[in-house]
Amino acid sequence: MNSTGSIRIAIAIAADVATACRAARQVAEQTGFDRTRSYQIATAASELACNVLVHGGGGMVTVRAASGRSGIELLAIDQGPGIADLALAMQDGYSTTGSLGCGLPGVERLMDEVVIESSAGLGTTVRASKWL
Numbered sequence: 001m002n003s004t005g006s007i008r009i010a011i012a013i014a015a016d017v018a019t020a021c022r023a024a025r026q027v028a029e030q031t032g033f034d035r036t037r038s039y040q041i042a043t044a045a046s047e048l049a050c051n052v053l054v055h056g057g058g059g060m061v062t063v064r065a066a067s068g069r070s071g072i073e074l075l076a077i078d079q080g081p082g083i084a085d086l087a088l089a090m091q092d093g094y095s096t097t098g099s100l101g102c103g104l105p106g107v108e109r110l111m112d113e114v115v116i117e118s119s120a121g122l123g124t125t126v127r128a129s130k131w132l
Contacts (some may be wrong), residue, residue, distance in 0.1 A: 011052045011078075020049035020061040024074060027063045031072050032132055041072055041130050044110040046127055047103040048076035054081030056123060071131040074111070079123035081127030086118060 007023040009016055024045030028038035045063060052059040056078025066073045083089050089104055104126075108114045111128040118124040 006061060006062050008051070008062045008080075010058075011049050011061055012058045016055065017046055017049040020063070021046040023061075023063045023122060024072070028130075030074050033068065033072070033130070037130065040110045041074070043126055044107045044130075045065050045074050047107050048074055049126075049129065050080045051103055051126075052076050061122070066129055066131070069131060071112075071129055074103075074126075074128045076126045076128075077123065082120045082122060083116070083118040083124055084120065086116060099111065 005027075007027060009020045009023060011017065011020065021042045025038050025042035028041040029035075033041065045061065049061045052061060059076065059078030059080070059081050061077075062073075062075040064073050064075075065071070090108065091105065104114075104116070107126070107128055111130050113127075113129040113131075115127045116124065
């Protein structure tokens, strides 16, 4: 964890997804979340990091205590192709890779606030927050 209380994880290989998951659980516990909610946050971080790797070709996940309010924030950034149809991507069961299609909708269910910005050819940024 750096001096600002955040952990940045470069996502380039599958093992980095597990690192992001562990970091999210650690920061959640340090922030005051109970075990169940810490594991929910870790699951959301795993889904976001997996999306960065699989759909974005790699990128960065940052885990940090939320500023101005008690909670945690996950920030996933890639420079991949972007999400062509965000509304469709947020529907359970939709997948461009043959997966279960529950990643982004699952993150939305697990976290309190999710903001997604995506531009064709420029990548995607997802900010997901959970409040104490």
